[in-house]
Amino acid sequence: MNAVFQKVYDFVDERIDLKTLEAKMMNEPIKGGSRWAYVFGSCLLFIFIMQAITGMLLMFYYIPSADHAYASTQYIIHEVDYGWFILSYHFWGSSAMVVMVFAHMSQVFLWGAYKKPREMIWLVGLVLFVIVMAFGFTGYLLPWDQRAYWATTVGVEIMDKTPLVGDFLARFLKGGPTPGQMTLSRFFVIHVMILPAALMGLAGLHLFFFRSAGPAGPFRGTPEELKAKTDFFFPRQVWKDIVAIAAVFMAICALAFIEPVQLLEQATPDPGDYHPEPEWYFLFLFQMLRWKIFSGEFGEVLGAVAIPGMFLLLLAALPFIDRNPERNIFKRPIALLSWTVVMIGILVLTVSAILNREFLE
Amino acid sequence: MAHPVENISSIKLAWAVSWSAFWTGFPFKLIVALLLLAGQVHPWEGAGLVTLLVVSVPIDIWAVGLTARTVFLERLGMEVRGPVGVSLWWEGAVLGALVLGSGYYAVGTTVAVGQKIAAAIIARIKNFYPKLPIAEQITLELLLWTIPAAIVLLVFVLVWLHLFGWRVKRFVMTSGQPSSASLLERVRQWDYARVPADPTLVLVSFAGVIVTLTVVFWVLLPVTTPTPHPDYPLPQVEKASKPVKPEELIKKTEANLEKAEAVLAALEKEKSKETKKRKGK
Numbered sequence: 303m304n305a306v307f308q309k310v311y312d313f314v315d316e317r318i319d320l321k322t323l324e325a326k327m328m329n330e331p332i333k334g335g336s337r338w339a340y341v342f343g344s345c346l347l348f349i350f351i352m353q354a355i356t357g358m359l360l361m362f363y364y365i366p367s368a369d370h371a372y373a374s375t376q377y378i379i380h381e382v383d384y385g386w387f388i389l390s391y392h393f394w395g396s397s398a399m400v401v402m403v404f405a406h407m408s409q410v411f412l413w414g415a416y417k418k419p420r421e422m423i424w425l426v427g428l429v430l431f432v433i434v435m436a437f438g439f440t441g442y443l444l445p446w447d448q449r450a451y452w453a454t455t456v457g458v459e460i461m462d463k464t465p466l467v468g469d470f471l472a473r474f475l476k477g478g479p480t481p482g483q484m485t486l487s488r489f490f491v492i493h494v495m496i497l498p499a500a501l502m503g504l505a506g507l508h509l510f511f512f513r514s515a516g517p518a519g520p521f522r523g524t525p526e527e528l529k530a531k532t533d534f535f536f537p538r539q540v541w542k543d544i545v546a547i548a549a550v551f552m553a554i555c556a557l558a559f560i561e562p563v564q565l566l567e568q569a570t571p572d573p574g575d576y577h578p579e580p581e582w583y584f585l586f587l588f589q590m591l592r593w594k595i596f597s598g599e600f601g602e603v604l605g606a607v608a609i610p611g612m613f614l615l616l617l618a619a620l621p622f623i624d625r626n627p628e629r630n631i632f633k634r635p636i637a638l639l640s641w642t643v644v645m646i647g648i649l650v651l652t653v654s655a656i657l658n659r660e661f662l663e
Numbered sequence: 664m665a666h667p668v669e670n671i672s673s674i675k676l677a678w679a680v681s682w683s684a685f686w687t688g689f690p691f692k693l694i695v696a697l698l699l700l701a702g703q704v705h706p707w708e709g710a711g712l713v714t715l716l717v718v719s720v721p722i723d724i725w726a727v728g729l730t731a732r733t734v735f736l737e738r739l740g741m742e743v744r745g746p747v748g749v750s751l752w753w754e755g756a757v758l759g760a761l762v763l764g765s766g767y768y769a770v771g772t773t774v775a776v777g778q779k780i781a782a783a784i785i786a787r788i789k790n791f792y793p794k795l796p797i798a799e800q801i802t803l804e805l806l807l808w809t810i811p812a813a814i815v816l817l818v819f820v821l822v823w824l825h826l827f828g829w830r831v832k833r834f835v836m837t838s839g840q841p842s843s844a845s846l847l848e849r850v851r852q853w854d855y856a857r858v859p860a861d862p863t864l865v866l867v868s869f870a871g872v873i874v875t876l877t878v879v880f881w882v883l884l885p886v887t888t889p890t891p892h893p894d895y896p897l898p899q900v901e902k903a904s905k906p907v908k909p910e911e912l913i914k915k916t917e918a919n920l921e922k923a924e925a926v927l928a929a930l931e932k933e934k935s936k937e938t939k940k941r942k943g944k
């Protein structure tokens with residue numbers, strides 16, 4: 303067995319220099335040694351691969367037509383062997399992706415890993431963040447139930463408010479005056495073709511930049527201490543990544559069991575007594591838009607477009623504004639305070655949105 | 664020279680031990696919870712909860728022992744021969760029951776009182792600003808009672824960390840001795856303690872465990888949806904046999920036939936026109 307394996311290995315090695323490749327991949331030095339804090343990026347890659355696999359399985363049965371999307375999703379849930387589990391895994395996997403992207407961003411922010419010479423990793427990362435959110439937004443429509451239809455209607459209406467490009471964007475996504483077959487087709491293509499291709503390409507670029515700059519390492523410790531602790535990617539960081547990935551996998555499975563996906567009624571252009579609501583990770587924004595200052599024509603543009611847009615721009619400019627090489631988060635009070643305020647703000651607004659459900663008549 | 668243990672705050676030491684111990688034990692508890700769920704037992708109530716708690720005890724003892732040992736080596740340069748987990752777990756658990764038990768009560772009281780006060784403040788505001796919009800009211804009220812509750816919770820957690828850290832210090836001072844190893848050797852020691860030394864063996868056994876668990880998992884997993892949600896039942900699509908109404912059917916057919924005749928006549932007319940044209944040429 304071993305001999306056969308060795309032969310195959312030698313065969314490949316002779317042709318593509320596997321040994322060098324292996325050494326390059328696995329022997330990446332990590333300053334300060336392996337850490338649990340570095341697992342988030344690998345977890346994101348894992349979640350994405352699993353979304354691709356479960357997504358392809360779902361596509362074996364799903365029909366992206368306004369007439370059949372709902373029925374085919376019901377069929378997946380109730381008839382296809384293990385269909386309920388694959389769909390629920392895919393659903394909870396999307397939430398896990400968003401949670402993990404926030405965790406990864408928080409880690410690199412708190413560790414000051416966006417600073418020189420890692421600005422380009424950070425910028426590509428921000429695009430990846432937008433892609434992850436776009437995955438959530440487009441995937442939400444596909445089951446074509448009331449929840450899907452109305453969240454999309456509201457979402458596209460909000461997009462419509464953007465100055466200059468809003469009208470075009472909304473018409474492009476809707477493909478007609480009201481959400482219908484064209485909308486479903488376009489969301490489907492964006493969700494299963496454009497975004498996956500974009501994510502794969504940009505994640506590759508992200509990793510290429512990461513390997514070029516090298517990992518940032520811990521934000522404190524004397525140079526001699528860091529040198530003493532320096533370790534290779536394999537085996538200890540690989541081990542930590544694998545354990546974290548296993549935990550993520552199990553957590554998603556557990557959620558799929560506890561709360562499997564269930565559909566509301568099929569989408570109709572009449573909301574009835576259903577109150578549109580986006581996926582939970584957009585709730586904080588949705589709740590903020592209910593504030594008085596964000597009502598009216600100008601207020602809506604301010605809350606829905608200007609503030610989130612400015613926030614993203616601020617994040618993009620961050621490595622160029624914050625040029626202080628200090629990486630220790632306990633010596634960067636403004637950074638620590640801003641991060642805490644943003645996180646608590648998102649949490650409080652999300653809970654407020656849930657409490658707000660009771661007051662909708 | 665001061666003992667290195669004197670230089671670290673109890674809270675930091677307790678945090679370093681308990682935070683990593685929590686995450687060290689977490690994946691193993693997750694495995695148990697997942698297997699329970701796949702067998703359709705809820706791990707948050709009844710027998711499932713009891714099973715999870717009982718299994719958690721040895722996991723936690725092991726995790727606390729492991730992380731405490733590595734923290735001692737890395738941060739304090741101390742080594743403990745003999746078991747660590749049992750005594751630390753025991754003290755942490757007793758302190759936890761005492762401090763966090765009373766903390767549960769205190770936070771509960773703060774929440775109850777805080778909610779009343781918050782409601783009163785909101786009512787006051789509404790007195791002179793009756794148009795206070797609902798979204799702002801919700802967030803304001805939420806902040807008014809969660810901030811004091813969060814502070815009380817934080818205080819109790821800090822008290823527990825402080826007390827636990829004090830016990831951990833006592834433990835390492837009485838049962839540990841300074842490690843004679845250099846920093847480099849110590850780093851190797853604590854990292855190897857947390858991550859298995861033989862990578863190939865580990866990866867192979869890891870893969871083996873995954874395969875076994877996967878098989879168990881798919882065997883236990885129900886094929887169809889285990890919990891049809893009571894609120895959203897699967898709509899039973901009725902193959903409704905429409906009642907046949909002969910009169911309507913005849914009328915409809917007649918109307919259709921008339922339409923078809925009209926179409927036919929129009930077509931014939933057109934055709935004759937065309938032939939006429941051609942003849943005219």
Ligand code: HEM
Nearest residue numbers: 340343344346347410415416423424427428430431517518
């Ligand atoms: C699908 C989304 C993403 C994937 C798959 C991904 C993947 C990775 C991986 C595998 C690493 C290697 C080290 C580590 O895991 O910490 C990494 C590092 C990094 N990522 Fe991402 N990432 C994503 C999104 C983001 C986002 C949204 C940001 C920030 C806006 C970001 C910023 C960074 C930075 C600055 C590093 C360097 C960290 C260091 O040197 O310690 N990434 N990413």
